Amino acid sequence: xxxxxxxxxxxxxxxxxxxxxxxxxxxxxxxxxxxxxxxxxxxxxxxxxxxxxxxxxxxxxxxxxxxxxxxxxxxxxxxxxxxxxxxxxxxxxxxxxxxxxxxxxxxxxxxxxxxxxxxxxxxxxxxxxxxxxxxxxxxxxxxxxxxxxxxxxxxxxxxxxxxxxxxxxxxxxxxxxxxxxxxxxxxxxxxxxxxxxxxxxxxxxxxxxxxxxxxxxxxxxxxxxxxxxxxxxxxxxxxxxxxxxxxxxxxxxxxxxxxxxxxxxxxxxxxxxxxxxxxxxxxxxxxxxxxxxxxxxxxxxxxxxx
Amino acid sequence: xxxxxxxxxxxxxxxxxxxxxxxxxxxxxxxxxxxxxxxxxxxxxxxxxxxxxxxxxxxxxxxxxxxxxxxxxxxxxxxxxxxxxxxxxxxxxxxxxxxxxxxxxxxxxxxxxxxxxxxxxxxxxxxxxxxxxxxxxxxxxxxxxxxxxxxxxxxxxxxxxxxxxxxxxxxxxxxxxxxxxxxxxxxxxxxxxxxxxxxxxxxxxxxxxxxxxxxxxxxxxxxxxxxxxxxxxxxxxxxxxxxxxxxxxxxxxxxxxxxxxxxxxxxxxxxxxxxxxxxxxxxxxxxxxxxxxxxxxxxxxxxxxx
Numbered sequence: 001x002x003x004x005x006x007x008x009x010x011x012x013x014x015x016x017x018x019x020x021x022x023x024x025x026x027x028x029x030x031x032x033x034x035x036x037x038x039x040x041x042x043x044x045x046x047x048x049x050x051x052x053x054x055x056x057x058x059x060x061x062x063x064x065x066x067x068x069x070x071x072x073x074x075x076x077x078x079x080x081x082x083x084x085x086x087x088x089x090x091x092x093x094x095x096x097x098x099x100x101x102x103x104x105x106x107x108x109x110x111x112x113x114x115x116x117x118x119x120x121x122x123x124x125x126x127x128x129x130x131x132x133x134x135x136x137x138x139x140x141x142x143x144x145x146x147x148x149x150x151x152x153x154x155x156x157x158x159x160x161x162x163x164x165x166x167x168x169x170x171x172x173x174x175x176x177x178x179x180x181x182x183x184x185x186x187x188x189x190x191x192x193x194x195x196x197x198x199x200x201x202x203x204x205x206x207x208x209x210x211x212x213x214x215x216x217x218x219x220x221x222x223x224x225x226x227x228x229x230x231x232x233x234x235x236x237x238x239x240x241x242x243x244x245x246x247x248x249x250x251x252x253x254x255x256x257x258x259x260x261x262x263x264x265x266x267x268x269x270x271x272x273x274x275x276x277x278x279x280x281x282x283x284x285x286x287x288x289x290x291x292x293x294x295x296x297x298x299x300x301x302x303x304x305x306x
Numbered sequence: 307x308x309x310x311x312x313x314x315x316x317x318x319x320x321x322x323x324x325x326x327x328x329x330x331x332x333x334x335x336x337x338x339x340x341x342x343x344x345x346x347x348x349x350x351x352x353x354x355x356x357x358x359x360x361x362x363x364x365x366x367x368x369x370x371x372x373x374x375x376x377x378x379x380x381x382x383x384x385x386x387x388x389x390x391x392x393x394x395x396x397x398x399x400x401x402x403x404x405x406x407x408x409x410x411x412x413x414x415x416x417x418x419x420x421x422x423x424x425x426x427x428x429x430x431x432x433x434x435x436x437x438x439x440x441x442x443x444x445x446x447x448x449x450x451x452x453x454x455x456x457x458x459x460x461x462x463x464x465x466x467x468x469x470x471x472x473x474x475x476x477x478x479x480x481x482x483x484x485x486x487x488x489x490x491x492x493x494x495x496x497x498x499x500x501x502x503x504x505x506x507x508x509x510x511x512x513x514x515x516x517x518x519x520x521x522x523x524x525x526x527x528x529x530x531x532x533x534x535x536x537x538x539x540x541x542x543x544x545x546x547x548x549x550x551x552x553x554x555x556x557x558x559x560x561x562x563x564x565x566x567x568x569x570x571x572x573x574x575x576x577x578x579x580x581x582x583x584x585x586x587x588x589x590x591x592x593x594x595x596x597x598x599x600x601x602x603x604x605x606x607x608x609x610x611x612x
Contacts, residue, residue: 186568213598216522217525298550
């Protein structure tokens with residue numbers, strides 16, 4: 001990790017945020033927005049997803065987005081890939097890092113990927129090996145870590161065993177997702193301590209959701225346990241795929257505000273992130289759930305209090 | 307404290323929530339709503355404010371509200387009073403507990419109360435003595451504890467000295483308010499540890515605001531330090547008086563969700579509180595910032611996922 005920062009904020013808005021947005025957005029606008037994000041000090045930006053456009057039409061311009069953004073030293077540009085075909089397209093477009101995914105919930109994994117977790121390992125191993133051969137680092141998302149809409153609670157051993165398996169397969173960073181935003185801080189501590197027996201916390205990131213308003217408290221709990229990488233989405237873009245209308249991804253700026261307030265250096269410029277949030281809110285034309293954005297807008301309208 | 311609960315949730319919605327709402331609400335509806343709140347298991351409900359109706363027309367029916375609600379054993383009904391005249395009206399209406407207030411910020415105190423903090427002590431002492439003589443317990447709110455829109459940072463010694471002074475004057479519970487929602491968890495820990503040198507934490511409550519999305523993380527931090535009383539407002543009713551449109555009071559149901567998820571007993575029934583939030587949202591006719599309410603509504607609309 002960059003020695004000048006204490007935690008690494010991983011920006012997933014252009015992928016995880018936009019994939020759930022209904023408003024079609026021009027590629028040129030996406031690229032302009034990502035270029036703004038690059039200037040905030042963020043060091044990881046997940047640009048898009050190379051899943052089949054049939055599944056996520058909003059990201060069907062994946063290649064053009066990857067090719068369009070300006071590159072910057074020390075900023076890693078990632079993209080999600082579901083399989084070898086996606087990997088080929090991602091490599092051809094020229095990403096720095098490959099993100100793969102599976103679910104901690106057998107039922108959700110089958111519904112989402114149409115295969116068992118064991119079958120998914122086979123797919124992922126091929127993708128990981130090819131990506132490694134191409135010199136790429138790998139990020140692995142595990143969803144439903146803290147609870148699943150189909151299975152309810154997920155056994156803590158299931159989370160650590162999947163995490164360990166991914167690390168063995170060569171994944172560099174494993175992002176544990178609170179996909180339905182149901183985690184409470186004690187649970188985050190318990191899961192992370194359990195996982196840390198098999199996978200060093202330096203290889204773990206937290207992907208909190210704010211559906212229950214607990215994204216920052218769970219972030220804080222994970223930080224206290226020793227996690228140093230956190231996923232956010234500018235503006236809180238994305239929502240909750242399992243509860244349309246409710247909050248999903250935590251706003252990057254809310255996370256940066258908390259950490260900087262704690263004296264924990266993120267390397268990210270809060271005001272610039274808020275500007276990016278304001279910009280994308282004007283594009284998607286709905287009020288985003290970001291607290292610091294709405295506070296900034298309220299102050300602008302009032303022309304006053306800081 | 308009731309031995310069957312681990313933390314006490316203090317419901318301030320009918321006072322601190324409604325005082326900022328623009329929609330006029332019939333007294334009968336307020337009373338019906340408070341009666342619902344009484345059935346959730348909450349043990350403190352702040353019913354209204356006996357400030358002059360000129361200042362808060364929304365609460366000009368204070369007397370009728372206090373007289374209208376059904377009483378229940380083990381539920382304390384409080385009301386805010388600014389001065390002796392307010393106290394008289396509150397006592398005459400029949401409240402159980404008196405809430406008084408001042409600001410940790412000299413500038414804000416002068417703007418809000420038109421007197422210095424020292425002058426306010428004189429006013430409050432009279433109110434406290436009279437209330438004590440009438441056999442009432444006293445709750446004291448200190449606002450702007452973690453930052454002020456006029457003064458910026460508030461010195462930690464200022465907070466502990468005001469807290470100590472209030473305790474000396476006979477205040478039973480002192481609620482420290484993050485009025486502009488600017489606190490971060492480390493600051494909450496620092497302030498509380500400092501205050502606890504002069505005032506036992508058993509006499510301290512936290513009044514978090516969610517303007518920056520940090521209400522629950524600050525609640526968690528305060529709990530870890532040893533605070534066991536927390537103020538919430540059903541639905542997150544109230545907003546931020548210093549940033550209209552932004553979030554203010556934390557939703558009681560979000561707080562209950564977090565604590566119960568942590569195995570910390572609140573004695574409050576989450577589903578019933580969410581019903582109260584849904585009810586008042588239908589009255590004020592705007593989407594309230596409560597996460598658990600919006601999640602519940604999203605699931606209702608979808609007819610599915612729990």
